Amino acid sequence: MISKALVAASLKPFILSILADGESYGYEIIQRVHDLTGGQVQWTTGTLYPLLHSLENKNLLESFWREADAGPRRKYYRLTAKGYKALATEKQQWLSIHEALLKLWGPSPTLSPA
């Protein structure tokens, strides 16, 4: 399992990145993260939605309700222009940390046994 702190830190880039691929809703986002990380990153519902709302408050996301013909009413989120900019910044930061760590760990990193 990945540490709580790291999970918390990765919430925002995950959300922004997933929504950059197209609009989505909460459950789908959690599922995608679950699938992408092979179950390594588990988000609680109670943290995801408040964060979505908070990003919406900051105008990085916008939300809308979509009534499906067959199926339940869902609240969808998508990135705003500001959200795309924020994503770029996020990306920049994560990459620079990633690169720095790579330099430390050598050209062909071997993962230590979990």
Added chain:
Amino acid sequence: MSSFNLNTALATWRRSLSTNRTFSNDDLDELEQHLRDQIAALVRNGATEKAAFEQAMATMGEYGSVEREYEKVYWGKRRRRHQLTDELRWRLSMLKNYLIVALRNLRKHKGYSLINITGLSVGLAACILILLYVQDERSYDRFHENADRLYRVAVDLNTPSGIRPLAQAAPPTGPALANDFPEIEGFTRFTRTTALLARADQPDVRFHESAAAYADSSVFEHFSFALLQGNPHEVLRAPNSIVLSETMARKYFGDADPMGQELTLNTRTPVTVTGIMADLPSNVHYRFEMLLSMETAYTADDEVAHDWGAFFFHTYVLLSPTADLGAVQAKLHDFMVRHTGNDDPYTLVLEPLPDLYLHTSRLGQAGPQGSPRSLYLFSVIAVFILVIACINFMNLATARSMVRAKEVGVRKAIGAQRRQLTLQFLGESVLLAVIAMTLAVVIAQLSLPLFRWLSGKALSEVTLLQPMLLPLLFGGAVVIGLLAGGYPALVLTRFRPVAVLTGSSSAPEQGGRLRKGLVVFQFATSIVLLAGATVVFTQLDFMRTQDLGFEKDQMLVINFNRDAEVVANQNAIKQTLVQRPAVEAATFSSRIPNGANMSAGMQVENADGEMHGAVLYQYFVDFDFLNSYALNLAAGRGFSNAFATDSSAAVILNEAAVRQLGYADVSDVIGKPYAMWGATGTVIGVARDFHVQTLREDVHPLALHIDPSSARYLSLKITTNDWPGVLDDLEAQWTTLVPHRPFDYQFLDEAFEAQYQAEERFGRVFTTFAALAIGIACLGLLGLIAFMAHQRRKEIGVRKVLGASVPSIVALLAKDFLWLVGIAFVVATPVAYVGMQRWLDDFAYHINLPLWVFVLAGGLALGIALLTISYQSIKAALADPVKSLRYE
């Protein structure tokens, strides 16, 4: 699986969150849909609905963390607006709830509410009345537009026996000041007179008017007395002009137009009505009902107009707006030296007009003076009554907190915060205070006539409804509500819901000690007030019954105001009257005890053989004076016809005068020489001290001379009690002897009594408020004991079942409170002692503070408390134990 219904479970979950205001419906929809998606996926993978639900709930996060996370977000700026309207709506509905609960509480506990509101509103009403009284006393002469620029010119006379402060100045002072000082715009002088007035066309219908004065023509320019008819600059300019008050105009002319009409003054002088003024407001220190122009009696050519040594003009000067008072005062000494030609002249003092009623003490004041000490005392009493009423409020509220503890517990369990509860209880007490204040205004309004009688003040309804007062009063009510509700709110909101609701502490004894302390304070205050009232009346009684050193009973006095015809015929008048069966003695004199005193300097040889100068009261009397007034001699002899020198060269001093001279024995002064007004003679006798003034004052040095030509009063000693007969007879005689003067008389004992009006009023007000204070305190006690009896009804029931007697239960309940009254007594006695001793020190002759006063006050308080307590406690003790124990 059959027992689990997913929809019900989700609905339950949703309800649990919906109580939290943080979640909007949309938020819940979103969360619910998430759960449904998650559960559906889990069920597809083979889990049961129940297990899937539980797992989904687990991934929600820790209990409570969802709410917390949402709350954090919700204070973001975008949602804030929604939030605030929600908040407002919520607050309003809570407010409504509070109000409903408050009113329900009022209605449900009628007795408690009644005691609370009655006590507070009566206390507040008393405060309002005292406030009006104080305000009225402080308002004297402030209505004049020039009040801040008008000053009275008073005189500090240097005498060998110290400074004599006089309220009146010499006639030339005013004109000379206005002439010499550019800073002084003008002057107005008043001098009192008693006028014998009649309409010119009805010369036989005469009235003796004592509220008359001669005044300078500037009076209506400088002072803001309302002149209804006539030109303010002209009305008193010409000699023989008179300005009447409306009442006087009606008295003399009825509905006819009084302007230009003629009146006859003192049977000789015709005067013309040149103006009508409104009746004076009550808050004027110099009162008059008619003004005569100064030139009618005094012209600038008169000798007295240049006499710097005759002090009988109340003199007021108007300073220019830019004048510097200090600079003017600094120049007054040189001014006096210049005009009197004396290197060491007496001192002129400028006193601000608004201070004259309350804050000056001089001889020859223009009218009755207010007493700042009484004002101060009344204010203190008002505050005490208010505090006593507020204490009831606090005590009953904290006592009842045990009952309300359950409400607090329930509110807290549902999620009320302490802040909200505090606001709720403060709001309730403010509501009560406002209700009480409304009632208080009504009570004060209704009891104004009573208070007018009590205080002798002409307070009008208008003063109560003045625009400035009402906001002040209701602002005050809010403050009182906050103060009185503050402590109960603190106690109530401190309860721990679990403890209260499980009943593990059904009666958390909170604030018991404080409550007892407050009861002690209430009763201590009441005892102080009771003792004070008793002392005031004991002193009053002492002053009334004290031997004054002369005979004041059965003494009828006619003031004929130095009428020349009466003076000329005094022997004939006296002879005729003294032969009437009811008249035992008659005497003419220039002064009488209790009248205005006249003093003059005289020199008498002292014990060292030197001539000692002093200012003495001077009485000019006839040979019958000492006998008629039953004055006793300490040494020497009285006046006698047998000695030719007695009518010109003899004086009788009182003991106070002799004491100043330093003789070891009063009889040593007999035969010693004196000098006065250029004449000389010898001291022939010493009269025992007698009180020509109230017992407030020391006996002043006094000298008696024979000079019937200065007579102003005729005193008759009456032997019968058939007053109507005597008065009819005397009036018939008087009318034959002195046809031009009405038979105006007064009884000396009544006049003396009138001197103590201020004390009497003070005593009445004091007693009334002391009674109110103890009444309110007992009201609180009644509430407390009723509450205690209710609290302990089970205990009482058990005791009765086990065989306790009614008296023992009454004693059980009463014991605690009587103990408190006892402590209050111990606390109150020294306070009352010191306070009343200081009040008594104002009187030159006063009672020794008797101890029984305190015993009486304490006993009274105890008795009243006992009565209050016994009713409730006997009721509780007599209650059927079956009823109180049935529901255990």
